[in-house]
Amino acid sequence: MSHTAHIRSHRKPRRSASTIAMRAGVAGGVLSTLAVAGASGSANAAEPVTQTLELPTLTADLAAQVAQSADVTQQAAASYELQAERDAAAAKAAKQAKADLAEAKKKAAEEKKKAEEAERKAAAERASRAAERATLSASVDTGSSVGSDSSGSGSSSVGSSSSSSATGSAAAVIAFVEAQVGDAYVTGGTGPNSWDCSGLVQAAFKQVNIDLPRVSQSQSTAGTQVGLDNLQPGDILYWGGAGSAYHVGVYVGDGMFVGAQNSSTGVVKASLDYDPPSGAVRVL
Template sequence: MSHTAHIRSHRKPRRNASTLAMRAGVAGGVLSTLAVAGASGSANAAEPVTQTLELPTLTADLATQAAQSADATEQAAAHYQLQAERDAAAAKAAKQAKADLAEAKKKAAEAKKKAQEEARQEAAARASRNAQRTTLSTTVGGDSTSTSTSTSTSTSTSTSTGTSTATGSAAAVISFVKAQVGKAYVSGASGPSAYDCSGLVQTAFKQIGVSLPRVSQDQSTAGTQVSLSNLQPGDILYWGSAGSAYHVAVYVGDGMFVGAQNPSTGVVERPLSYDPPTGAVRVL
């Protein structure tokens, strides 16, 4: 012991137990913290470090632009599709128009060929009639007389002695055929807008209840044979021989007849001198 220890004022103050305990606790706490930190550091050093990247978030402007771009792409696709459909339709229409034009040309050529053939046949028939009339045989007053006359002489005889006034049923027949003048000639037609020669005659007599055969050959023998010098209105004129006639018409009086002549003239009223007939029959 120090030689001054017994003096109170020279003694070192004693630390009380609570102070020492607190200091020990603090020190222990610090040491514990350091130990935990060290352990944690060691643990962290052992674990791999993972870095997380955050992608930028679309703003309202970017979203709007993306939507507009999508709309534009969709509209462009629709436009191209519509254009393709229009092109396909135009190509189809052009193909159909080409086919229609070819068909129209074909029909026109066929119609032209048919008209030319009918005109040729009509010319041949007219030439044949003219040849036959140079040796025309007529029946006068019930007697058969063979005469070789010219076309003009035959016509003059026919018109000089024929009756010109139509009465009764004959008047009705003549009124009907005159009403058809100007209508078309169509082979095989019996009206109302077109006729051939025998179709016009048959239809005219049908108006008054008289039934006639359909073709010229049969109509030329349907009634009583009469002389061209004794014609009456309503008589049926024929060209060629009886039973094999190739053309017929109706005598309407005053040296005139009405007939469906050919495709070029249609139904006409002409004088007997225009195309003198071979014979005539009377059914009224």
């Protein structure tokens, strides 16, 4: 024992167990409260950081990515659509080109067929003209004619007063038209190897410096009207009415005429009964 223990004022007061326990409880409670508050404060401090810093950043990036992805998707769709249109146009062009080629081949085949047919027809016409010339030559050689007075009774018919011997301008006109026998008939033809009826007559009279109108209607009134029973070599024969004739030829004597008849016969020399005329005019 301390030598001062017997002195009351020097004794340390004893703390009761209850006081110590209470103080310990209070301290423990305070420490617990501080710990809970600290934990809660840490949690509360961490949550605003997550909300204000990380989440907005992630949301903005995601929106940018979505927008970028949408742009890429739209561009890809536009590219696919453009390519589809180009492919469709190319397919349509190829189809049209194929159809055009088929049509061109078809037309070429038709033209070739027409050309071959025209050549066959021309060959047939040439053969026909050759046969016609042979027939006409034989007819002339046998002295066949129209209107000869075979009975001696004095009755006459077309061309009975004509003479087979032409002179002067008439002879020149006749020589010209007879030289064209066998040439082709072509509408609007004026020679030298193809004629229509009025073109041949006009060219024949031009040999003797007589300018006739170009068409049959006008040629049928170009001279003096004469009867068919009073024909002379060199007279112009016409078919149809005077002033409205549709065909003309040249009387060459002996009941014969020369004319560019049609595309089948060409220029022929034939008897008047082969195609009897409607009238005649004389310009020589």
